[in-house]
Amino acid sequence: MxxxxxxxxxxxxxxxxxxxxxxxxxxxxxxxxxxxxxxxxxxxxxxxxxxxxxxxxxxxxxxxxxxxxSDSAIPKPPCPPGEVTPSGYVVPTAKFGDYPYHVSRNVAHMLRVYLKHQPKLQRYVTYLRGVEGDIFLLGEEIRMLLTKLHPNSIIRVRVHEPHQVIQVKGDYVNDIKEYLLKKGF
Known part of the structure; x- marks a missing residue:
């Protein structure tokens, strides 16, 4: 046994x-x-x-x-597309296929435009994440927009297709957000 x-x-x-x-x-x-x-x-x-x-x-x-x-996702505000809520949230109007690229939003339904400060290099970098489709076309459009808005500064744009990220050297968060909201993203 x-x-x-x-x-x-x-x-x-x-x-x-x-x-x-x-x-x-x-x-x-x-x-x-x-x-x-x-x-x-x-x-x-x-x-x-x-x-x-x-x-x-x-x-x-x-x-x-x-x-x-808890809820698995944050519910979308019950607003028609294009309307601005009192908090500043704008419901997206652009759909897949309207442009050769698409910019997705994060879980909180906000645009994925971020600012990163690199203190050792003494610079700011603006990140635009979640770009699908022709990311190079959007990068060129952002470069043209920023050169019109800031003619005295040199605009450096880096497009990283595998990570779906566009990086712009400098603090251009508000300019990029306004441009994307005008396009309906």
Whole structure:
């Protein structure tokens, strides 16, 4: 009986407790099992108390539980496309296929235009993320827009197609956001 228990065990930490190692023989491990009294316990018998066999299903308090469960997504504001809410949110009007590119929004339904400050290099970089389609065309349009708005500054634009990111050296977040909102994104 004890030999069967040892051969069925696959749990290494338990085998170490019983004394089965490279240096100790199986005979010693069988004696350790007998001394622990493990060989007297039946294998595979499980008893379930009678109180656990009955399961009560109650939906009376379910509305209290629903309040604690968070929504999987932030709901869109109930506004028609193009309308501006008091908070400044603009519902997008552009759809896939209107332009050769598309700029998606984040989970909070905001444009994905960010500013990153790099203090060691003493510069700011504006990031436009989530651009799908012809990202190079949008990068060129942004370059032309910014050169019109800021004629005395040199506009450096980097388009990174695999990450769907356009980087512009400098702080141009508001200019890019206004341009994308005019286009309907």
């Amino acid at each position: 004890a030999f069967e228990i040892i051969t069925r065990l696959a749990n290494k930490p338990l085998m170490r407790q019983l004394g089965v190692c490279r240096n100790i023989s199986l005979y010693t491990a069988v004696n350790n099992v007998k001394s622990l009294g493990i060989d007297r316990k039946p294998l595979g018998e499980v008893t379930i108390p009678e109180t656990r066999k009955k399961i009560d299903v109650s939906t009376a308090e379910w509305h209290f539980v629903e309040r604690l469960i």
